[in-house]
Amino acid sequence: MGIYGKTSDNVSMPYQFAARTRKTPRSFIREILKVTERPEIISFAGGLPDPALIAVKEIAEAARLVFESEGAAALQYATTEGYAPLREFVAGRYRRRLGLDASPDEILITSGSQQSLDLIGKVFIDAGEAVAIERPGYLGAIQAFSLYEPTFCPVPLGEDGPDTGALADLLQEKKIRLFYGVPNSQNPSGITWSEKKRREVAALLREAGAVFVEDDAYGELRFSGDPMTPVKKHLPEGTIMTGSFSKIAAPGMRLGWIYAEKEVIDLLTVAKQATDLHTPILTQRILARYLADNDIDAPIRRICETYRRRCDLMGGLIDDLFPEEVTHTRPDGGMFIxxxxxxxxxxxxxxxxxxxxxxxxxxxxxxYTDGGGTDTLRLNFSNATDERIEEGIRRLARVLRTYA
Structure with missing residues (x-):
């Protein structure tokens, strides 16, 4: 007699799945996007960059040059750590832009920042391990970490960052292995941590011996002013940073990275070897060529200018058209209200x-990892034109009036 499990539809199948697969939530966004693919729907539900701002022509030219001059190497197996010029670019940008003493040996190129989270989960999280996360927290991290069966410990998020009093209490009550957060233009809230909160979090984690996972996917999308000081600057030996080219180059290339101390990168590299050997070298070489031949700051400025205008437009329309009881964040960067x-x-x-x-x-x-959020919405402003933002918010306003 075979071993049979039950699918969610109670259909018998000749498979017995690992228990952890039952505990890992589906991507809520991916499920909703299936519903919103119809062209007549104005969608603020996803988290997509504006495709009109992707440098298609320049990336196509970089691809042509890669195939012309290094085609065979670009189609061969490669090292797990990633393409050396691309790692040098990431490390050099950390040095110039944020004043971090990064070296290429401390950079691991990943298949998007989502893989970064998965690898961190593999290396750091044992079943039942206490993992602190913002409340609300990024659902991609919740899904990635859930596969490793942690105990999530939410830390309330205020207007200027985490409630450090609550974090201090949590660190005293439990043995927290790591704290995951998005200090710049947080997903989903759009909140940016204050400098004060960054220093306080670093001090608390240093005292507790806990690791901070600093997801900086939106750090480049700051609408004005100098870049915020990363938490890693205050906690250099206890912070793992992740980054992504999806927001500033092209999400379809699936290129992200992890920046951490060399001994941490070595362990993450072994975990990546067991996962996919290496990130596709073709896309790495194409991106590296594009970055070498073009000033990446110019398209980033265009992206930030466009997103700032759309954010202001959406926020202003919410103020004007929604019931006054509706409150919302006022982001200084990123992609969400x-x-x-x-x-x-x-x-x-x-x-x-x-x-x-x-x-x-x-x-x-x-x-939310502990329930909640039933009265909250995330609204994406990056992937809609001004006209569609205005019409979409007007439609939502009509819907809200039906509750009266």
Whole structure:
């Protein structure tokens, strides 16, 4: 007699799955995006960069040059750590832009920042391990870490960053292995941590001997002013940084990285070898050629200018058209606005009513590891034109009026 498991539809199958697969949540965004693919729907639900801002012509020229001058090498196996010129670019940008003493040996190129989170989970999280995370927290990290069966310990997020009092209490009560956070233009809230909170978090984690995972996917998308000081500057030997080319170059290339001390990178490299041997060398070489031949700061400025205008437009329309009980964040960068609904309005119900008006939002529920978020929404402003933002917010305003 065979061994049979049950699928979610109670259909018998000749497989017995690992218990942890049952505990890993589906990507809420990916499921919702299936519903919002119809062209008539104005979607604020995803987290996509604007494709019109991708340097298609320049990247195509870089690809042509790579095939012309290094085609065979670009189609061969490569080292796990990543293409050396690309690692040097990342390390050099950390040195010039943020004043961090980074070297290429401390950089591991990954298949997008999502793989960075998966590798960190593999190396650091044992089943039952206490992992602190912002509340609300990035659902991609929640999903990646969930596969390794941690105990999530949420830390409330205020207007200027984590509640450091709550974090201090948590560090005293539990043996926290690591704290994951997004200090710059946080996903989902859009909040940027203050310099004070960055120093306080670093001091608390140093005293507790806990690691900080600093997800800096949106650090380059700051609308004005100098870059914020990374937490790693205050906690150099206890911080693992992750970054992504998806927001500033092209998400389809699936290129991200981890920046950490060499001994940490060595362990992560072994974990990556067991996962996929190496990130595709073809896309690494194409991106490295593009970065060598073009000034990346110019397209980043265009991206930031465009997103700032759209963020201001969306926020202003919310202020003008939504009920005054609706509150929202006012990001200084990134791709998202976080809104809180009046008491008694369910974000899931609003999502369903919005679809009937051909507008989609993302309910805040999957960003919470301990329940909550039923009255919150994440709104993406990066992947919609000004006209579609205006029309979409007007549709949502009509939906909100139906609750009156």
């Amino acid at each position: 976080w809104a809180t609904l009046p008491a008694g309005i369910s974000s899931l119900d609003l999502f369903e009513r919005g679809l009937a008006e051909n507008v989609a939002v993302l309910p805040g529920i999957p960003f």
